[in-house]
Amino acid sequence: MNIALIAHDRKKDEMVNFVIAYEPVFEQGHQLFATGTTGTRIMENTKLRVHRFMSGPLGGDQQIGAMVAANEMDLIIFLRDPLMAQPHEPDITALLRLCDVQGIPVATNVATAEILVKALYRGDFAWRELVHKYKPGIEE
Numbered sequence: 001m002n003i004a005l006i007a008h009d010r011k012k013d014e015m016v017n018f019v020i021a022y023e024p025v026f027e028q029g030h031q032l033f034a035t036g037t038t039g040t041r042i043m044e045n046t047k048l049r050v051h052r053f054m055s056g057p058l059g060g061d062q063q064i065g066a067m068v069a070a071n072e073m074d075l076i077i078f079l080r081d082p083l084m085a086q087p088h089e090p091d092i093t094a095l096l097r098l099c100d101v102q103g104i105p106v107a108t109n110v111a112t113a114e115i116l117v118k119a120l121y122r123g124d125f126a127w128r129e130l131v132h133k134y135k136p137g138i139e140e
């Protein structure tokens, strides 16, 4: 499963603590992706390997969005800061919109993230493997 982890600045500690708590689940054969600073913080605090895209304000959300558009991202945990405006708000909205276009499970707070990670552990997202297997190639 390809999993994206994204957190705004005032949510980064929460994200790091969350990933530490569920590290045994995340290390079970999943590929982890993150925006730049979030990924760095996770790698500094866990043994997990994370593919880091650009920082969010510089286009990282859009890079993850490109994977979602291609139906290559399976699960997103995006701890947004609901109390601070972000300069790249349009990118954030676009990413969440693409999740709705493709029907990708996305959590925007830690309570929902916990439910999704427990579902991941149970194998509830195994259907996504079929999506990968039968995903049509790029049309001519």
Ligand SMILES: O=C(CO)COP(=O)(O)O
Pocket: 006, 007, 008, 009, 034, 035, 036, 037, 038, 039, 054, 055, 056, 057, 060, 061, 092
């Ligand atoms: O801004 C972000 C998501 O919108 C997060 O970016 P960073 O992980 O680089 O701080």
